[in-house]
Amino acid sequence: xxxxxxxxxxxxxxxxxxxxxxxxxxxxxxxxxxxxxxxxxxxxxxxxxxxxxxxxxxxxxxxxxxxxxxxxxxxxxxxxxxxxxxxxxxxxxxxxxxxxxxxxxxxxxxxxxxxxxxxxxxxxxxxxxxxxxxxxxxxxxxxxxxxxxxxxxxxxxxxxxxxxxxxxxxxxxxxxxxxxxxxxxxxxxxxxxxxxxxxxxxxxxxxxxxxxxxxxxxxxxxxxxxxxxxxxxxxxxxxxxxxxxxxxxxxxxxxxxxxxxxxxxxxxxxxxxxxxxxxxxxxxxxxxxxxxxxxxxxxxxxxxxxxxxxxxxxxxxxx
Amino acid sequence: xxxxxxxxxxxxxxxxxxxxxxxxxxxxxxxxxxxxxxxxxxxxxxxxxxxxxxxxxxxxxxxxxxxxxxxxxxxxxxxxxxxxxxxxxxxxxxxxxxxxxxxxxxxxxxxxxxxxxxxxxxxxxxxxxxxxxxxxxxxxxxxxxxxxxxxxxxxxxxxxxxxxxxxxxxxxxxxxxxxxxxxxxxxxxxxxxxxxxxxxxxxxxxxxxxxxxxxxxxxxxxxxxxxxxxxxxxxxxxxxxxxxxxxxxxxxxxxxxxxxxxxxxxxxxxxxxxxxxxxxxxxxxxxxxxxxxxxxxxxxx
Numbered sequence: 001x002x003x004x005x006x007x008x009x010x011x012x013x014x015x016x017x018x019x020x021x022x023x024x025x026x027x028x029x030x031x032x033x034x035x036x037x038x039x040x041x042x043x044x045x046x047x048x049x050x051x052x053x054x055x056x057x058x059x060x061x062x063x064x065x066x067x068x069x070x071x072x073x074x075x076x077x078x079x080x081x082x083x084x085x086x087x088x089x090x091x092x093x094x095x096x097x098x099x100x101x102x103x104x105x106x107x108x109x110x111x112x113x114x115x116x117x118x119x120x121x122x123x124x125x126x127x128x129x130x131x132x133x134x135x136x137x138x139x140x141x142x143x144x145x146x147x148x149x150x151x152x153x154x155x156x157x158x159x160x161x162x163x164x165x166x167x168x169x170x171x172x173x174x175x176x177x178x179x180x181x182x183x184x185x186x187x188x189x190x191x192x193x194x195x196x197x198x199x200x201x202x203x204x205x206x207x208x209x210x211x212x213x214x215x216x217x218x219x220x221x222x223x224x225x226x227x228x229x230x231x232x233x234x235x236x237x238x239x240x241x242x243x244x245x246x247x248x249x250x251x252x253x254x255x256x257x258x259x260x261x262x263x264x265x266x267x268x269x270x271x272x273x274x275x276x277x278x279x280x281x282x283x284x285x286x287x288x289x290x291x292x293x294x295x296x297x298x299x300x301x302x303x304x305x306x307x308x309x310x311x312x313x314x315x316x317x318x319x
Numbered sequence: 320x321x322x323x324x325x326x327x328x329x330x331x332x333x334x335x336x337x338x339x340x341x342x343x344x345x346x347x348x349x350x351x352x353x354x355x356x357x358x359x360x361x362x363x364x365x366x367x368x369x370x371x372x373x374x375x376x377x378x379x380x381x382x383x384x385x386x387x388x389x390x391x392x393x394x395x396x397x398x399x400x401x402x403x404x405x406x407x408x409x410x411x412x413x414x415x416x417x418x419x420x421x422x423x424x425x426x427x428x429x430x431x432x433x434x435x436x437x438x439x440x441x442x443x444x445x446x447x448x449x450x451x452x453x454x455x456x457x458x459x460x461x462x463x464x465x466x467x468x469x470x471x472x473x474x475x476x477x478x479x480x481x482x483x484x485x486x487x488x489x490x491x492x493x494x495x496x497x498x499x500x501x502x503x504x505x506x507x508x509x510x511x512x513x514x515x516x517x518x519x520x521x522x523x524x525x526x527x528x529x530x531x532x533x534x535x536x537x538x539x540x541x542x543x544x545x546x547x548x549x550x551x552x553x554x555x556x557x558x559x560x561x562x563x564x565x566x567x568x569x570x571x572x573x574x575x576x577x578x579x580x581x582x583x584x585x586x587x588x589x590x591x592x593x594x595x596x597x598x599x600x601x602x603x604x605x606x607x608x609x610x611x612x613x614x615x616x617x618x619x620x
Contacts, residue, residue: 020431027431029505034424034436037417037475041443044472048448048456061455110348116341126345128606129352135598137534139557143591144355146560153373155358189351221337254537258557272450279451280541292449300445 055290075290084274091180092270095256098184100244107192108237111199112229116221127200130193138190142258145186149173173259176267183255183268198240199233206232238310245306271295356595363387363592367585386581386589393577396590399552403533406469406551410532411525417475418524419517422483423509428492440477457542466549468542469535479524486520487513522608530598556590559583 024031055075057068079085110130117123133141148155149172157169172178206228214224253272260268271291279288357377362370366381374380390396424430425437448456453472462468490513498508514521536553543549578586 023429023431027429027505030424030427030430031432033420033506033509034430034432037421038436038439040417041440041475043460044456044474045443045447048452049446051448051452051455054452054455061458110344113341113344116337117345118338122345126349128603129349132356132599132602133352135530135534135602136595137536137553139534139536139553139560140591140595143556143560143587144359147359147588148355153375155354192348193352220331220333222333258560275450280454285451285455288451289449292451296446296449303445 052289052293054286055293057286059286059289061285071286075287076294078287079290079294084269087266088269088271088274091256091267095180095183095270098180099187102184102188103191103195104241104244106188107195108199108233110192111196111203111233112225114196115200115203115229116225127193127196131197132193133190134194136190138254138258141186141190142255145182145189145259146173149182173261174263176264179260179264179267183259186255186259195240199236202233202236203229242303242306242310245302359588359591363585363588365585367581370585371582386585387593389577389580390586390589390593395547395550395555396552396593398548399550399555400593402466402469402549403552406466406535407529407532410470410473411528413470413474414476414479414528415521415525418479418483419514419521420509421475421480422487423513425480425484426487427495427505440475440480444477454541463542464546464549465543469532469538469549469551472538473531476528479527483517483520483524486517490516519608522605526601526605526608529601533597552594556594559587559590 053065054068056070056072058071059068114123114126117126149157151157151169151171154169154172156172157166160166161169170178172182210228210232211224214228219227253270253276256268256270256273272295275288275291275295278284279291354377358375361375361377361379363386364382364384365375365379366383367386369381421436421440425433427433447453457463457468457472462471494512494516495508498512503511534553536551536557539549539551539554540557544554
């Protein structure tokens with residue numbers, strides 16, 4: 001009895017295996033077109049994760065993996081004891097949060113308002129112009145921002161002087177307390193039009209009948225905007241909000257690197273720059289990696305937390 | 320006149336106010352976006368001595384091409400132009416090949432490895448090793464100080480794959496089946512059937528890839544800053560901008576020579592224009608594609 005059942009089992013197993021290889025052979029071109037790239041992704045995206053072990057070692061370049069000295073959480077302890085870490089953390093969170101709020105609210109406002117422009121040609125023109133800055137590099141944007149804010153003949157200072165708001169030019173780029181605002185505003189300037197694309201597409205999907213009905217009921221344009229347009233793009237808004245919260249802490253450092261200078265360093269230093277300067281600049285690879293890990297872990301936690309929260313409240317989720 | 324009265328009656332006071340606000344916002348956004356570019360262009364086309372007086376808005380006061388002539392005598396810039404162009408072409412072609420092939424295989428319901436590959440790719444969008452492990456990896460692979468470091472690490476992008484994949488999903492599968500009956504293998508189907516039909520999505524991704532490559536400066540800074548032969552345009556601009564904002568101790572002999580011929584301000588503005596111009600040139604042609612592509616990608620992923 002037992003042997004018979006066992007035999008049957010092995011037979012189906014063998015059959016399954018045969019079947020598997022049969023399909024695999026049929027799939028051979030598909031495998032040939034995907035596996036090389038999978039290997040690629042493994043090397044360039046997954047191998048760096050292996051590098052995380054460095055954070056728990058006293059990593060010395062030139063030594064093999066097994067010759068490294070393991071130190072446990074020592075680098076993390078050093079990290080949490082470093083005063084600079086808290087300053088950098090404050091800057092990262094502040095600029096992330098400001099970027100999140102502004103970078104999230106302004107595109108929605110812009111899309112909703114632009115949708116109300118009745119002249120199609122003008123609307124298209126504004127839209128086309130608005131996503132132009134998205135396509136230029138942060139290097140160029142940093143150059144432009146510095147020029148616009150400069151004390152000699154910068155457009156912003158000139159405008160403020162002309163309006164009589166200020167009596168002498170402000171040294172925007174030299175004042176630390178202005179830095180977070182400058183970074184946020186630059187980001188808004190660069191990405192608003194681009195981020196609005198998706199909302200405009202969502203608005204275009206709202207049934208015109210809803211507007212007709214509201215008009216019959218005597219709703220003003222403002223009320224239509226509030227009761228039809230905004231609820232109509234609600235799910236898009238929530239999905240994009242969750243996604244941007246996921247990236248809250250990994251805001252990058254390009255802006256801070258390019259716009260910052262020695263005068264504002266207390267406000268411009270962020271986690272990634274901290275890792276760059278301490279890790280690569282000083283050759284403290286292990287310590288730098290510990291900062292990278294901290295960055296990733298917090299980022300994931302925020303993503304899951306945000307997703308869980310919204311799942312509960314709205315039943316919308318991205319995962 | 321009567322028509323005007325009727326229209327006037329229909330439009331309530333608040334709706335008119337609303338229109339005023341809407342159009343005002345639209346106009347302000349347009350000016351705020353365009354003015355800086357036009358201002359930079361005007362200064363770059365203005366005589367550098369005259370520019371120092373200030374007051375140039377969107378038209379050059381004393382038109383000249385001298386600033387451009389001068390910056391193009393700077394070797395770093397020409398070298399940067401070459402490398403930036405090359406990496407844009409190579410990176411775009413390879414990136415398109417990888418994204419389209421992966422997207423095609425992922426769109427095939429009969430492909431065994433579909434689920435695995437899909438998850439394997441998607442995870443890369445959320446987890447990354449970070450700056451330092453990446454740097455160590457590049458060093459161990461011997462990529463530091465090579466052109467390859469510009470193209471290889473970013474070759475496969477999950478986002479691009481998913482955008483093209485959702486486009487292919489929208490094509491009728493019957494096309495592939497009939498090609499199969501005609502004896503085509505999967506690669507032939509990809510090459511002859513899928514690629515031609517996927518052009519709009521490919522154009523979008525090509526734009527993303529090309530702009531990304533063209534605008535990249537940090538990999539030059541990180542991996543190749545001691546290799547003048549591998550310098551990129553953005554990196555050169557970055558050096559110029561940083562050197563003059565920080566009171567300048569510019570070590571590059573050639574560059575400081577260029578700076579002394581015209582004012583640093585004019586040099587900065589002219590290089591900014593040179594770096595930006597290629598994007599302004601291709602942008603109108605690809606616009607109709609990227610709006611569709613952007614929407615496709617964000618909604619699906």
